[in-house]
Amino acid sequence: MAFKNAVIAPQVGKETFSQDEAFQETLKYFNGDDLAARVWVNKYALKDSFGNIYEQSPDDMHKRLAAEIARVEKKYENPMGEQEIYQLLKDFKFIVPQGGPMTGIGNDYQIASLSNCFVVGNEGNSDSYGGIMKIDQEQVQLMKRRGGVGHDLSHIRPKGSPVKNSALTSTGIVPFMERYSNSTREVAQDGRRGALMLSVSIKHPDSEKFIDAKLEQGKVTGANVSVKIHDDFMKSVESGKPYSQQYPIDAEVPTYSKEIDANGLWQKIVHNAWKSAEPGILFWDTIIKESVPDCYADLGYKTVSTNPCGEIPLCPYDSCRLLAVNLYSYVENPFTSQAKFNFDLFKEHVAYAQRMMDDIIDLELEKIDAIIGKIDADPEGEDIKHVERSLWEKIQTKAREGRRTGVGITAEGDMLAALGLCYGTDEATDFSEEIHKTLAVEAYRSSVKMAKERGSFTIYSADREKNNPMINRIRKEDEALYQDMVKYGRRNIALLTIAPTGTTSLMTQTTSGIEPVFMPVYKRRRKVNPNDKNVRVDFVDEVGDSWEEYTVFHHKFITWMRANGYEVKKNYPQDELDELVKKSPYYKATSNDVDWLNKVRMQGRIQKWVDHSISVTINLPSDVEESLVGKLYFEAWRSGCKGVTVYRDGSRSGVLISNKKEDKKEGEFSLGFPTKRPEELEAEVVRFQNNKEKWVAFIGLIDDLPYEIFTGLQDDEDGILLPRSVTKGKIIKNRDEDGNSRYDFQYENKRGYKTTIEGLSYKFNPVFWNYAKLISGILRHGMPIHKVVNTVTSLQLDNDTINSWKAGVARALKKYIPNGTIAEGAACGECGSKNVIYQEGCLTCPDCGSSKCG
Template sequence: MAMTSYPADSPSPPELPLQPICRDVLMEKYAQEGEHGIDDIHRRVARALAQAEKPGERETWAARFLQALRDGFLPAGRIQAAAGTTLAATLINCFVQPVGDSIIGNDEGYPGIYIALAEAAETMRMGGGVGYDFSRIRPHGAWVAGTRSSASGPVPFMRVFDCSCRTVESAGARRGAQMAVLRCDHPDIEAFIGAKDDGELSNFNLSVALTDAFMLAVLDDREVELVHRAEPGPRIRSAQQHRREDGLWVYGRRPAKALWDRIMRSAHAHGEPGVLFLDRINADNNLYSCETLAAANPCGEQPLPPYGSCCLGSIDLTRFVRDPFEPGARFDDDAFSRLAALAVRMLDNVLDITAWPLERQGREALLKRRIGLGFTGLGDALVMLNLRYDEPQGRATAQRIARTLRDAAYAASCALARERGAFPLFDAGTYLGWGTFASRLSEPMKMRIRAWGMRNSHLLSIAPTGTISLAFADNASNGIEPAFAWSCTRRKRLPEGGTREYEVEDHALRLYRQRRGERAALGPAFVTALQMSAKAHVDMVAAVAPYIDAAISKTVNVPVDCAYEDFEELYMQAWQLGLKGLAAYRSGSAAQGSVLEVRTRPACSGCAAPVAAA
């Protein structure tokens, strides 16, 4: 059987047999013609990223980049699949595209709806997922000046975008991904909340953008105004409707608690919509002075401005646990910091070698040079350190790892600015101004930033890493998540249609069994997502979030019998803790079908808990 193979001097796990699903995902999604395994892909990607270096130094950097990939840096899927190939594909995973209120014109710098549709189609054709804020589209029934017709509202136009996503085949046969965002004070917010109740919009994730004013109104049991800049028109004019001093038209008023309850009951029933806390997102933004963030990429880990993009990569934390499962198990901070610094350079290089679906996306990216370095395998790494994910010591260790990542990444970007120049919109006064993420850095780091600048406006993002963790990390736990189950049945879509089921095991369990034997009892650190409280999931995000400048993609898994009141409280706690958003999912609820299925099977002899099959 094929083996995962690493050089002897890298921070690597012992060799483990390559699981069939890991092999098939690797070869189907990432390997190109003539490539037969992980190291072939690593060599291609390393050579491609080195092309951004000076000509005489490319071989040296290619060798260093190759070692970084072998040591556990996992660039995002588009980089792994397309770097160094002739594919007409972007290396950037996700974008946010603006949508204006006109049909084909230009709405104060925002492209009309069908222009935005064409731009999104081109972005998806080249492999990028897209997030949109549909809040500029006038509500259903509003007056359309110069016509005898009234507006359709955002939701019918979302159906057009959904159909386009389903129709356009992206580069590398990647399924399209979209995020739709609507502000909580848009007059059509209730139609948006229920837009997927009948199974429509299957190519969208939905998120409601909540403001602090709305959340305070919920707590105080006050009404909120539903507003838009478009005039309602005579057919739906009522006594409540008037034009405010800020130019917005008031369409009506609703009790904030009633809207909140509508959002929460929909999320409780089928996992959507998620929520984005807009004011927190913008207050933390290093570039608050020159951009406003109103939407996020499809998985929510990157709030982005119009035409913004996220250049992503993750570090496999399991590769830095020394003496795993032993009483003296420890995390190698120094090796982790060194790899993080090199990963920043690699992601910065991606911005200079990638193809951009749209010229405006490229201009936006190179003005700010956003990247999103994060980690994967947190749940497994904690198990290997004998720490429970849902206990204070586990959260403290995760927080220390995130702080180490932040410090290494910001130091590396500052050093790159000294070597290559700061991003063009860098201004030390506003970048380090009160309230920004960067203002919380250490004073020595801020002194260096004032002296040399920053190469990248943003550096940190924790993304979901489903298929790259499968293909390159032996099914290590996904992103910031704990393991969903130690062993499971996973359904995989086949290129020719249909699905195939695979038995797959979590990396930490496989490593434990290799070291301790098949019959060894599992220790108390082996806790899965559904064996811990929902609050423990939120608490982990709260522990890590202060050290992540973009955002964190995290699904709070809760049991199907979670009471509505407890479920609702999770979202309120998330806002009160200063998080940037939240999505919770009741396993076994009426949410969209999962690729993982848990089936209880007989426990191993001597195991502390049953082994679940997913």
């Protein structure tokens, strides 16, 4: 116990704050925005592994960041001062480091990378089991350091290919998709799951199986998937001609090839995206043709995949850090007739942003030194540590050699509205293109200036880059800048991106990334407690809880109201709210209003000034035809987009289907469950805690779906003793000496010996057992899991112990609810949206990003 207390104690001499102290101070900082305050305290406040909080508000964080960046600046000529950097970061007004940099810079309590994005890969495109398992380990090692990871599967031989082992033929891509997906689901840091992108070339003979993989129930739930589409495939679809697939995909003389109906496969992609929002599309020839790093492909910079959100295409073992410039803050006199964009200040700050990003690379190199030091100090044998150490050495080499940066933007939607421009119109798109052209030119100018002062990235070659379209656009805009680049080089191999900026936009209190506003006005609900005074009950939910409903305005919509003389605190009736929105620049400019084709064209025009890529989603209403998705994809290809994702409202709900044949056989229900229970069932063990009591659930599975559940207290007087390492086993139906049926749980220990816990029916409280039989009965009859959970939670039970059991059963079953299933009757506790879905067993709101688990 003394050791435990010593470890949890905060660092000597460092002031700490309670969760509530930090929250209350941060709430004041964000002027009462409880969502922003909660997100900052939970995700970004400096804390150690035991929850001790060392920062009371974001102002403390900005001082931490400024001090560290200034420390690096002192290594170079004409350094920026700490106060100068702090003023750029302060209040999230101008420059905002994202995610990893915001959390990790100056953080000595965690040994983690500052990088947001990684890609790993197989040298020589090896698809041996050794190579495939090495990628699996590398993926996990990066995720435990908080990085999002992408890798490509096009090097894996197609299903049925001959192999020289006992299997005789290859299993193909899909089993390895599942393996990598499962690894992602198993890695979590501070409750944050790993993020994974899997890609495959449309040329690969298994690409159709890849496209279909996520439609099968419970498959590949831990990864985003995207198809690398080539120009010749798009032309085959246009012309109606067959398309040739082959393996290896780049071989001049492939070992295997076949012709397919391009249109048929195209319709499959369109249908699946319409139905489930995946796969995403990567226009691979455009990515490679436009990529500046691919001018150095033979030196190890060949782009092979992207990060999970698609905004950073990368070569193997390269990484990138992200930073956003807040566009709204450069609008003077916003929402008035005198509104204008301050281009001079913007240019100055873009140069600073690029410089700070380069400083962050030096800070990342220090972090990698610490990671390698930690690996060396670990007690494992060198053979175990080899893969992890080699991985970080490769990442360190790429970061030092290429010095890749990810300068982007946020608040595009608010910037346009503040200038009186309607998002999606030609006038607004023209202005946005001018903004991004300016950003590109000034970031490149800053990188060239740093090359003169600090030295260029080590493999820079003007001759290699002379035919690159991005470099030539820069040259056309500013010949003098180009000539300086030829003379001095450039500090960074690639510079720009547009990321989603989800939580970043909560901090800046603006629209996210390049996206328009989601809604300028929405309803939020606040739970009414029995002792609350002077409250109004507007809604009573299905369990009898009372809620007060109130109107929430988008932050910059409030700014518009004030600038135009409207009362902010007035309780507006709905018809007046509708009239207010109509008068505002946000009218017909929300994510559901913007003309979809115009949004794609806007993305294509901006993409020409972004040397990496853009993360953007085309939001569609639920009733659109599948054909529209195909039209949007073609428009994106023709417009020069590097990738595109389409989300049809509600398309995540009910899209995961059983991979069983639909024809019902005698003795089976529609889900393929047998009417007679099999003698043995594969089982998963789920542990949870209620009111400091340890509970355990044994869940019998058929085709990875819950078929039955038994649960109760663990380590209780009746003797449910189970090692913590046991997570899987079998539930076996047996009979006792008197001929009565019983259910045993059997598992293998680490040495391969089997251990049996006899008679689960005897071990658990009889009341638990009776309820378990009831719930197992409705599971076996194929009721959707989320409805089973609703049934369990709605049971009216007076006994506190039974209620704890009820909550535990619900928690154990939630993890099996297909991702994207709509939570019927639920409302987001943060923004009030009724568009709440299940994701990884948690209730998630796609509208504001909040999540509630447990």
